[in-house]
Amino acid sequence: MTESKKILIVDDSDELTHVISDFLSMFGYHVHTARDGVDALKFMESETMDVVISDIHMPRMDGYTLMTEIKTRYPETPIVLITGFSVSEAKKLAFEKGADAFVAKPFHLKDLKGVIDSIFSH
Amino acid sequence: MNRKTMKKPKRILCYTDLAKYSSYLVKYAYELSKIIDAELFVLHNVTDIGGAAGFYVPHINIEKLEDEVIQAARDKVYAICHQAVGDSIDAAHRLVIRGGLIETLDKVIKDKKIELVVLPHNGDKGILSWLRGDYAERFMREAAIPFVVLPMDAS
Numbered sequence: 001m002t003e004s005k006k007i008l009i010v011d012d013s014d015e016l017t018h019v020i021s022d023f024l025s026m027f028g029y030h031v032h033t034a035r036d037g038v039d040a041l042k043f044m045e046s047e048t049m050d051v052v053i054s055d056i057h058m059p060r061m062d063g064y065t066l067m068t069e070i071k072t073r074y075p076e077t078p079i080v081l082i083t084g085f086s087v088s089e090a091k092k093l094a095f096e097k098g099a100d101a102f103v104a105k106p107f108h109l110k111d112l113k114g115v116i117d118s119i120f121s122h
Numbered sequence: 123m124n125r126k127t128m129k130k131p132k133r134i135l136c137y138t139d140l141a142k143y144s145s146y147l148v149k150y151a152y153e154l155s156k157i158i159d160a161e162l163f164v165l166h167n168v169t170d171i172g173g174a175a176g177f178y179v180p181h182i183n184i185e186k187l188e189d190e191v192i193q194a195a196r197d198k199v200y201a202i203c204h205q206a207v208g209d210s211i212d213a214a215h216r217l218v219i220r221g222g223l224i225e226t227l228d229k230v231i232k233d234k235k236i237e238l239v240v241l242p243h244n245g246d247k248g249i250l251s252w253l254r255g256d257y258a259e260r261f262m263r264e265a266a267i268p269f270v271v272l273p274m275d276a277s
Contacts, residue, residue: 013182014171015171015184016182016184016187018169018171019171019184019187019188019191020187022168022169022191023187023190023191023194025140026140026191026194026195026198028142083181084181084182085181105181105182106181106182106183106186108190109187109190109191109194110190110194
């Protein structure tokens with residue numbers, strides 16, 4: 001069941017977080033958003049998330065640093081990293097640093113949902 | 123005492139937020155439409171991200187993603203209607219529109235000459251969470267048609 005699953009989307013593009021949020025909400029996910037790693041960590045102090053989806057390139061704190069912090073503080077929380085920059089190297093680095101999944105931009109929303117569904121089905 | 127009686131609505135609009143109880147809402151609206159012999163429209167609004175058309179997000183075509191959201195919403199509205207009443211509500215009566223919620227409701231009410239609106243109320247969030255703010259006040263002041271608000275936690 002996806003009804004109560006909580007997802008945090010971290011990206012400095014309001015347009016992108018809005019569209020992803022709209023899409024995933026339709027399938028019963030409870031979606032929150034943050035503009036960067038600093039905001040995300042602050043938010044997670046008060047709310048437990050079931051999965052975090054984060055862009056890699058963001059101001060103040062990038063996705064790798066955010067992932068390291070989350071893995072330290074909340075080791076059970078799965079993390080999906082997304083980027084469109086230097087995809088093959090970013091993907092390699094993401095998995096080396098502990099990402100649970102990696103999504104390259106551009107992506108289809110249904111594919112992103114497929115990745116999330118897959119994480120929750122494990 | 124001068125009492126006014128409400129005339130039977132000829133066209134009903136049922137707004138769904140696609141939440142899990144939506145098929146109950148649609149079923150109620152459908153049965154009501156049959157009882158009073160009215161035409162039923164089912165509507166969902168996909169929130170417009172406000173002038174994002176042409177906005178540059180690296181590696182991403184926001185408009186294409188928005189189209190995906192619209193298509194997913196259409197599929198969801200179809201699934202809800204189908205679960206509620208089979209194929210009784212055809213595509214022309216299942217509306218998915220991108221825009222501001224209040225403006226969309228306002229437009230559909232005018233375009234389809236709606237005379238009754240059926241809305242969900244789901245406890246914590248309820249309709250107040252989205253029928254709030256300046257638009258809501260204007261909409262409710264100008265709408266001049268009756269609403270039926272269904273408490274979905276009782277479904």
